[in-house]
Amino acid sequence: MDLEHVCVLHRRWFRNLRVRVQRPDYVEYSLTGLFYGLRQEVLARGGPVDADHYWYEFITAIARMQVEGRLDGEDGNLTQAEVITFHFTALLAPIFWLLRPLFARQKRDILVADTALLEREYALEQEGFQRTESTPQRVVVYGGNGFFGRIIVDELLRRTTARIEIASRTAHSVEYPGYEYRVRFVESDLRNQDSVLRTVAGADLVIVAAGPFQGMPLTVLQACIVERVPYIDVADDRDFVCRAYALVASQATPHGMLALIGCSVVPGLTSLLTRFAQARVPRIVQTKICISPGTQHPRGLGSFACLLSTVGKEFSAPANGKQASVIGWTEPERVTFPAPMGKRTVYRVVDIADHFIQPHYFGTQTVEFRIGSELRALNLLLSVVRRIRQVFGISLRLLIPIGRALIQVSALLGSTAGGVMVELTGCSGNERRSETWCVFAGEGGERIPAMLPAIAADMVLRGEITGNGIVPLPDWITRDRLGAELAAIGLAEALSRPVPAQVFRWLELSRAQAFGLRPVRPPADAATVDAVAELRQLDRVVRQAELAGRADPVARRRCAELARTIRARGWQADGAGQRHAAAEFGPVAAELAARDTTMISYLVHDNRLLAILVANGHATLHRLADWPTVAESIGRLHSDLDALCGRALRSALDEVVRFSVQRQLDVLTSALLGPMRRHIGDRDLVVVPTDTLSGMPWGLLPDLRGRPVTVAPSATEWLHGQHRPAPRPGPPLLVAGPDLVHSHAEVTAIARVYPDSTILTGPAATVAAALPELAGRPVVHVAAHGHHEQENVLFSRLDLADGPLMAYDIQQLGATPDHVVLSSCDVGRMVVRAGDEILGFTAALLYSGTKNVVSSVGRVRDDRVPDVMYAYHRALANGAPPAKALADCTKNGPLIPFVCFGS
Numbered sequence: 016m017d018l019e020h021v022c023v024l025h026r027r028w029f030r031n032l033r034v035r036v037q038r039p040d041y042v043e044y045s046l047t048g049l050f051y052g053l054r055q056e057v058l059a060r061g062g063p064v065d066a067d068h069y070w071y072e073f074i075t076a077i078a079r080m081q082v083e084g085r086l087d088g089e090d091g092n093l094t095q096a097e098v099i100t101f102h103f104t105a106l107l108a109p110i111f112w113l114l115r116p117l118f119a120r121q122k123r124d125i126l127v128a129d130t131a132l133l134e135r136e137y138a139l140e141q142e143g144f145q146r147t148e149s150t151p152q153r154v155v156v157y158g159g160n161g162f163f164g165r166i167i168v169d170e171l172l173r174r175t176t177a178r179i180e181i182a183s184r185t186a187h188s189v190e191y192p193g194y195e196y197r198v199r200f201v202e203s204d205l206r207n208q209d210s211v212l213r214t215v216a217g218a219d220l221v222i223v224a225a226g227p228f229q230g231m232p233l234t235v236l237q238a239c240i241v242e243r244v245p246y247i248d249v250a251d252d253r254d255f256v257c258r259a260y261a262l263v264a265s266q267a268t269p270h271g272m273l274a275l276i277g278c279s280v281v282p283g284l285t286s287l288l289t290r291f292a293q294a295r296v297p298r299i300v301q302t303k304i305c306i307s308p309g310t311q312h313p314r315g316l317g318s319f320a321c322l323l324s325t326v327g328k329e330f331s332a333p334a335n336g337k338q339a340s341v342i343g344w345t346e347p348e349r350v351t352f353p354a355p356m357g358k359r360t361v362y363r364v365v366d367i368a369d370h371f372i373q374p375h376y377f378g379t380q381t382v383e384f385r386i387g388s389e390l391r392a393l394n395l396l397l398s399v400v401r402r403i404r405q406v407f408g409i410s411l412r413l414l415i416p417i418g419r420a421l422i423q424v425s426a427l428l429g430s431t432a433g434g435v436m437v438e439l440t441g442c443s444g445n446e447r448r449s450e451t452w453c454v455f456a457g458e459g460g461e462r463i464p465a466m467l468p469a470i471a472a473d474m475v476l477r478g479e480i481t482g483n484g485i486v487p488l489p490d491w492i493t494r495d496r497l498g499a500e501l502a503a504i505g506l507a508e509a510l511s512r513p514v515p516a517q518v519f520r521w522l523e524l525s526r527a528q529a530f531g532l533r534p535v536r537p538p539a540d541a542a543t544v545d546a547v548a549e550l551r552q553l554d555r556v557v558r559q560a561e562l563a564g565r566a567d568p569v570a571r572r573r574c575a576e577l578a579r580t581i582r583a584r585g586w587q588a589d590g591a592g593q594r595h596a597a598a599e600f601g602p603v604a605a606e607l608a609a610r611d612t613t614m615i616s617y618l619v620h621d622n623r624l625l626a627i628l629v630a631n632g633h634a635t636l637h638r639l640a641d642w643p644t645v646a647e648s649i650g651r652l653h654s655d656l657d658a659l660c661g662r663a664l665r666s667a668l669d670e671v672v673r674f675s676v677q678r679q680l681d682v683l684t685s686a687l688l689g690p691m692r693r694h695i696g697d698r699d700l701v702v703v704p705t706d707t708l709s710g711m712p713w714g715l716l717p718d719l720r721g722r723p724v725t726v727a728p729s730a731t732e733w734l735h736g737q738h739r740p741a742p743r744p745g746p747p748l749l750v751a752g753p754d755l756v757h758s759h760a761e762v763t764a765i766a767r768v769y770p771d772s773t774i775l776t777g778p779a780a781t782v783a784a785a786l787p788e789l790a791g792r793p794v795v796h797v798a799a800h801g802h803h804e805q806e807n808v809l810f811s812r813l814d815l816a817d818g819p820l821m822a823y824d825i826q827q828l829g830a831t832p833d834h835v836v837l838s839s840c841d842v843g844r845m846v847v848r849a850g851d852e853i854l855g856f857t858a859a860l861l862y863s864g865t866k867n868v869v870s871s872v873g874r875v876r877d878d879r880v881p882d883v884m885y886a887y888h889r890a891l892a893n894g895a896p897p898a899k900a901l902a903d904c905t906k907n908g909p910l911i912p913f914v915c916f917g918s
Contacts, residue, residue, distance in 0.1 A: 727917065
């Protein structure tokens, strides 16, 4: 008897099935059904007696039905017989005797459905049908039917393929449209160790989202240790978190049992933000945490119990390295959150877990936690409640209904905007510093507390978080990964209500954020300078060995060691900490309209390429091709273009490759521009790419040949570039690198366009000579061999006479050139990190402040470039903008993958 089959069958007939116990020999669950003609709650249980006999029973408040079943015959010709015994009270027996036809019909219908299912399964087996079943991961969520628990479950269903079991003491059903087959409800009392052990056994992950955590036992954590199951909770109470840490520390946690405790806004998200801030404030002295949730969606009982547990009550918090007394809901302070939240009044409220976590991980001496509503009237009313409690000693049980009533009324006036802000004060050496980090949502702020546990659960199930015991809250996810995860969540929210201008705004908030910060200069200490000099010299040795047809593994290994050292020392560099804000849609649309230009901003969501097109002051959202198809076509195009630039191909093979190039360009034109062609018209185009689109040779697309196309890291950076002051007049810098046959001729020809230019060729074209000359030049042209380092982009380079000019070197420039042309292979290629952050030689120039960079995103034929570059500079000198000059000089020439990057 397959008991899983029984549960599946009963789910088809009855509602709200909640499993209590399920073993191979016994199953017990609750369900809701129309038994005996009445809707009522039913306890069902049963199991096999032997291979041919089974039993089960249904127990209700008014009756009990016992079934003894028997299977006779062979497979494929079974006879099923059941003896059903009803037990009623004497008073009700006559009534139910009259209802016998109803019982018989209901039971007959169930048996017919059961038999048909089994017969179909047997027939398929006889036909040789092989059923391949994958066992989905099993996640138990305690409190999954609560306010935040429901959001966590919803995120897990979208992120993973796991089967979710929602465990609670009274497992009422929650609807998850489209996911019903992956969710089931289990009755388990987390105050009963045996009940918890039965539920947790065999799970791949357990999440505790039940609240309040004040006074909650550690039964689930203890059961996870016993059963070797990874554990996550959203605990926010200091006492609970302290007890949990002590429990894990006191026991030898088995292999694979990890515990992520407090993985919510506080202390989870606040710990991460504090760690990120340590890049500028290494020694943290004081942390102030402010939370202001929206009030439109009232929280559950657990949230109210947590919030109100210390209203008017005394608790302690770290202050100057000691514990200081605080009264709940006192010390109001007016703080400013980012728009649209604005100014909020916040209060010292509750003994939060950060009072333990901040000193534990960061040595913080003073920790303040404050919370407040967006509605000042609600804050004042809660202050009155606090005063009443202090005077009359009202119990928490009576306080919760009062608080809920106030929140319910306030919900009519509130919004869903909410956020958390962490203000840190400390030192870097002898310098006193402060830093503020904030995570907020203009809409859907109620989802913020559920984001972190959902992200962590997904990473645990994927095996990206491993180890034993306590997982340190500040260190389980990187800043880039968290930013990408938050961006994906925010984008999904924006796309669920697809208003193009709002999607555009969210993209700008999450895309290429590094460009909004003032450039950070790498350290210039003696050790770093020596390491860079040695790397430059060894790279030249490696290159010369390769040209001679031999390898130098010792020099290669030393180069890798030096690169790691230089990069690690750069992590400690200081920056100005200033940034320009993400652009709003209105100013971008107005600037585009004024310049008669169209912008296309691409994004990928659910493996679908989407685009926001901005033209004539309006934005439209377009759903384009499948992203894997586009990415594959881009890869094929690059391979074909590289093949054409290699050794001379036989005519037949050359024809095949050129046909493939044209085929991929046609496919990409349709995929990338398709439904937007009529909106673009004949205007100039600005492209904001995503992922591998950053390496797309846009000017080769048939629809864009001869059209000015600028590729920008973000709309914000493009707009920022339009308002930069004009470069100071001065002579251009022209550099010709070694071992490139046509570089000298190319630079000499361009020099005729700029008679006053500074020229570095031959032995004079060294890094030592060129690097200082780059600073502040209006135009720089470099013709040299280029190399894109996919795995170490800071060391992408141009070969000069004394070694490589690296992307790392560009960051040292105090004043960057305004416009740079890199007449080299590959140095327009980039590595794209989370949040569409681009890395590479071209990206280093843009990040350092260069307005435009013209570079190649693939290999180029050395003999074809000089004429193109000469024509380009003639147009540039005659006043053509870079994108226009590039479009004019390449529209009728060979397939050369140069792109104009910047603004």
